[in-house]
Amino acid sequence: MATLNKAVPLSAYTLFTRAEWAKLSKSTTDMLSPIERAQLGSINETISAEEVSDIYLPLSQLLYMHMTKSVQLHENVNHFLQKKTKKVPFVIGVAGSVSVGKSTTARLIQALCSRWPNSPKVDLITTDGFLYPNAVLEERGLMKRKGFPESYDIGRLIRFLYELKSGRAYIEAPMYSHLTYDILEDQAQKIIEPDVVIVEGINVLQVNKKDRRIPQVFVSDFFDFSIYVDADEEDILSWYIERFKLLRNTAFQQPESFFHRYRHLSDSQAFDFAKDVWSTINGVNLEKNIRPTRHRADLILKKGAGHKVKEVHLKKM
Template sequence: MVTIKKTPPLSAYTTFSRAEWAKLSKGKTDHLLSPHERMELEGIYDTISAEEVSEIYLPLSQLLYLHMTQSVSLHQQVNTFLQSRTKKVPFVIGVAGSVSVGKSTTARLIQALASRWPNQPKVELVTTDGFLYPNAVLEERGLMKRKGFPESYDIKRLIHFLYQLKSGCAYIEAPLYSHLSYDVLEDQVQKIEEPDVVIVEGINVLQVNKKDRRMPQVFVSDFFDFSIYVDAEEGDILSWYIERFKLLRNTAFQNPESFFHRYRHLSDREAVEFATDVWHTINGINLEKNIRPTRHRADLILKKEAGHRVSEIRLKKM
């Protein structure tokens, strides 16, 4: 009998279990993030354990540091070759993923750990929420129920911001967004001055512009030096979305200035039904059609399981 040896399926990624990834860590985190600092970085529903930092995010931070130092080294060598003295532009990290998957917490953790790298870089975090069109514009265009979909973002403005960043502009302003008013802030901006590292976080950062053929074929991710996609099964994400909605109902929604103040008196059953309906009619569709299809464009994928615990890491081969 002839034994046919099965060829493993082709993949652009190397997959690591949680245990395999944790072994890559080159140091301890006791002196990096205190319990208070971890609490400050936590999202409204996802908590950050010391174990998660040491086993997942410290190796990730060390990998990013390798990429950043190689970028600096290459810049210096090119300057020598060209006999020039151009200034190094920021190292840009993109973080993508679904609503409620915990990408904002991941971005904050990376920012906190990156700021502690040996060269103590200046690290800025920019969210693409600020690049949404204002609610007035979305209402005018009939897009309020498609908020978060590609067409609800001012992509030209976001691309221009990234052009400025990668052109070495000493000072740039980024628009800010309020989750309380559920709108872009007209009179406030994020001031960014000579950063070494910039993290750009948002559901849309790995998407490509397929609809407007008039725009140059330049994508947000073209400006990234490294990109991360935070992944999870949709059932888990929906569960986190519902629990977050219930928590917000009892906290932020109680504020009369909250856009969602009208939902503050929903019962648990009503809150679950409402959040589930919003998910299936808006966020779930956006995840399936626009967000998850971009996952393969990321350099690294963090796969989460219940409790926001990372269970698997996929790193794109070089």
Template structure:
């Protein structure tokens, strides 16, 4: 039986399901990913089990499969009514959540699972990091320390990209961001050609204003057919961020080309202190001011426990 506990004391627009209830909604679905494939998809310090993929992400891929099929049918019927040629328009999924919450892993898992469904094998993943302003622009504007905040993105470019995608344009390109050099890669593009589904992942995708000045007429989320918010307690996200920073100190930061190579020789105590300061001064502020307020704009919320395992699923009532 599906429980219907509200997130707030007031009426909730969501149906809330325990993980076990959610898993039971996709009986007979065969797990298409191997343990090795799952390991390759998961992020730093995450340990996603086969059972987690089968009980949470496989049913989610099934739900999106159903939504996508219905959307494609509706698009075809509408064009038939309007006597228009049916152009292929992708189903677009927005994926939001805090830094270090694991949304990138979630996006990669969903992409891998959706690509196995026979009626829409071509699934593309775009991250909004590519739509950040280049570092030189952020430095010119004096907002390098606000990277990831709404004003650090070229929102107009992201909206134009999504508009081209949703207009059925045959080929659409997005800029590429390098986490190693912490900047846009000049001259490099990610091109998508007539995809069936596009997942757009980023902390900013559900925000309704981009610079604090005036509310734009068009939002990024206007182009989404379905949206997901990856959620967890702030204390848990903070701990994941600290552990990720320490792991990166011993791996990616050791690369001489890394923007953060200055942190490579830190002790555990120094790494914890610096990561805590970055979190408190930047990521925590961004979370509470710009990211967390968008949570209830999502169609589905994945609520994680302290070990990165999803414990509750909140699905918006239709």
């Protein structure tokens, strides 16, 4: 961290404790029912009414403020230029480590944004769909580097975002199956005239430094607002191991699961296997490629025990 002098640290962010952030909400109503919260949660992350009211309602209201200002600026510019152009989607990026809960955060944001006063059409895509197929990764010797920058077709992702921000009415995004651990070659997500698009993935704030064949345009260049979901690595590792054990008893039991071979692991074997995968793959990726992008985000949600957000860091304007 840069310092003006030894006593005065400089920061581009304003820090809010959980209590301070919760006070910012103008609504005391839980806008998500218990059934909705259960549907939006994950296998090892439940969403409480308190988490919605304290953290995600103020965040939704902040995002709404940014979106409405964007719409107003578009109208003012149209008036100034004497043009009638259609407003392109407001794009929100959500980044963070494997198992930190960024997918749950993205789903919560989607649900709350769809309840904004203007009832916008909100789509959510994940960058998992832009991974290279397993056959390509095998051919290139990258299966054990899955999730690292070189395992993604960044050119295809950039083209998708170009089309999105160019105002195309219909776009297709590739889809990924966490069950088969591969791209769904015969399926695509249809994006039709969205007002808001949430782009979630571990790589959305990364910059392309290695492949000079790709123009130096970054995924985050297309974002109107970006969020990084953060936590101490000790907590993330604990959540990763917990999730692996739960999946061992559920999804891994299905014959079509890529990890079907691990369905009979004992608790101690599952712990050792998951910890080894973390230390050799996911933890390395977090340290080298994911965490260094944290301070490119407009807002950082810092989680603690139980996936509860304990701090919010908002970039100064």
